[in-house]
Amino acid sequence: MRYTFQEFINTSSVFDLNGGDDSTDLFKTVQKIIKKQDMKLIKDFSGASVGDFSVDGNEIYAGIFEEPSVKVDGIVHDYGLHFCFGVSNDSGKGVSADIYINTDKSRGDLIHDVKIYMAKNPGEEFAYGIIGKTDRKKSYSFLLSLGANETVYVANAYVRQYERVSAIFKELACQGHGEKIIYGRSVEGRELSAYRYGSEIGQDDKPEVFIVSGWHPPEGDTFGTEGIAEILSDDREREELLKSVNITIIPIGNPDGFVHGFNGCNLKLRNVYWDFDINNKDEMPETYFAWKLMGKIKPDIYFDFHGYTFQGESKFLSSYIKPLLFYSSRRRMFAENLNRRIIERCGGKCVKGYSTFAPSTPGCRLTSKFDTITYAKFHFHIDDGISGIKKMACDLLKITIGEIKKTNSSVFHNNTASFLSLHTICCKFYTYIIGYCKIKVNQFVKSILKSLRQQEKSNA
Numbered sequence: 001m002r003y004t005f006q007e008f009i010n011t012s013s014v015f016d017l018n019g020g021d022d023s024t025d026l027f028k029t030v031q032k033i034i035k036k037q038d039m040k041l042i043k044d045f046s047g048a049s050v051g052d053f054s055v056d057g058n059e060i061y062a063g064i065f066e067e068p069s070v071k072v073d074g075i076v077h078d079y080g081l082h083f084c085f086g087v088s089n090d091s092g093k094g095v096s097a098d099i100y101i102n103t104d105k106s107r108g109d110l111i112h113d114v115k116i117y118m119a120k121n122p123g124e125e126f127a128y129g130i131i132g133k134t135d136r137k138k139s140y141s142f143l144l145s146l147g148a149n150e151t152v153y154v155a156n157a158y159v160r161q162y163e164r165v166s167a168i169f170k171e172l173a174c175q176g177h178g179e180k181i182i183y184g185r186s187v188e189g190r191e192l193s194a195y196r197y198g199s200e201i202g203q204d205d206k207p208e209v210f211i212v213s214g215w216h217p218p219e220g221d222t223f224g225t226e227g228i229a230e231i232l233s234d235d236r237e238r239e240e241l242l243k244s245v246n247i248t249i250i251p252i253g254n255p256d257g258f259v260h261g262f263n264g265c266n267l268k269l270r271n272v273y274w275d276f277d278i279n280n281k282d283e284m285p286e287t288y289f290a291w292k293l294m295g296k297i298k299p300d301i302y303f304d305f306h307g308y309t310f311q312g313e314s315k316f317l318s319s320y321i322k323p324l325l326f327y328s329s330r331r332r333m334f335a336e337n338l339n340r341r342i343i344e345r346c347g348g349k350c351v352k353g354y355s356t357f358a359p360s361t362p363g364c365r366l367t368s369k370f371d372t373i374t375y376a377k378f379h380f381h382i383d384d385g386i387s388g389i390k391k392m393a394c395d396l397l398k399i400t401i402g403e404i405k406k407t408n409s410s411v412f413h414n415n416t417a418s419f420l421s422l423h424t425i426c427c428k429f430y431t432y433i434i435g436y437c438k439i440k441v442n443q444f445v446k447s448i449l450k451s452l453r454q455q456e457k458s459n460a
């Protein structure tokens with residue numbers, strides 16, 4: 001049978017040559033080489049995050065970049081959750097592209113609507129673009145319309161480029177007279193930068209507020225610290241706020257993670273938040289040097305910013321609130337009042353329980369060492385938008401300063417943990433007893449489910 005050239009490249013029936021799989025594969029390969037691929041997946045930019053992928057005509061199949069799960073303090077966290085890549089249409093006409101992420105087709109369990117964030121240029125802010133479908137785990141499908149010769153960047157979060165965020169903070173600090181402190185270098189040698197507003201470290205007795213964002217790059221929490229840097233760039237506001245406190249901000253805790261499109265790890269594939277290693281300079285310079293800076297400042301109040309992105313209503317704007325028992329008696333009253341105000345601002349919601357004082361996290365280490373009142377994670381929510389996240393962060397700061405003003409200043413001096421031993425014992429108890437039991441129960445339930453499934457299979 002003879003085919004025209006066009007029939008050859010467009011028709012799959014030509015592969016039915018009774019030649020077995022090998023000849024089919026061969027023809028498919030030849031067809032791919034001959035057929036001009038107008039659609040391309042772009043991943044050569046700062047912040048791109050995608051696993052294996054393939055492009056077939058107007059369909060793109062991509063995997064989520066998988067980072068190793070964190071196993072620490074008796075909890076397992078999977079941070080392979082976000083994607084960010086570009087799609088280009090090199091044809092001279094508009095097309096619709098079917099994008100499948102971690103699935104090869106539209107599946108019945110992709111029932112939840114999900115916002116897909118888009119940008120024309122990955123160096124600018126992403127904005128809500130279209131609605132796709134997800135199982136709220138790792139699979140997505142959506143239809144992307146592209147104009148002639150157009151490239152669009154897509155993500156399931158407000159992905160921000162390291163270069164952009166760094167430049168914004170530098171500019172805001174310049175306007176707000178913030179002092180830039182380079183407190184170390186990342187695995188790949190990037191600056192680890194903090195901005196200090198108020199007096200020089202150790203020069204006065206004002207309470208120290210310490211805020212970190214950007215441990216987990218796709219979470220959009222750098223908008224929170226940016227909002228605070230914005231109000232501090234206003235002379236009148238700054239003057240008023242700094243009457244009562246000194247403020248130190250680390251905007252990007254994990255710069256390499258931003259550049260390489262990681263979800264939670266540094267370049268040595270260790271999660272910089274959950275596994276906040278303060279002893280290993282080679283593997284975790286980001287946490288090692290952050291801890292050194294924290295040690296110099298001895299924060300009174302610490303906020304660790306994070307953000308929920310695609311998870312839907314099961315996750316909400318809220319702070320981790322740890323038990324008051326972990327603070328020394330002189331600080332408990334202040335912590336109780338501040339907790340109450342923060343919970344009110346979050347609509348009555350908060351997160352309690354073990355994760356709020358997991359021993360390996362920065363918040364827990366700070367309380368252990370300096371009796372710091374820590375909000376070990378403050379989760380923004382992507383649905384509040386950029387301005388909502390910024391406003392929330394500024395409100396948090398103002399609420400904190402408001403409570404500080406009402407409090408006797410003796411609460412904020414001599415930052416060493418008099419309750420160190422109780423804190424450590426409680427954390428260790430939970431880690432080794434309850435954490436261990438949780439893992440064992442989990443394994444037991446999984447093994448039962450597995451044997452049930454095997455039984456079902458053999459019965460079938």
Ligand SMILES: [Zn+2]
Binds near residue numbers: 306
């Ligand atoms: Zn996070």
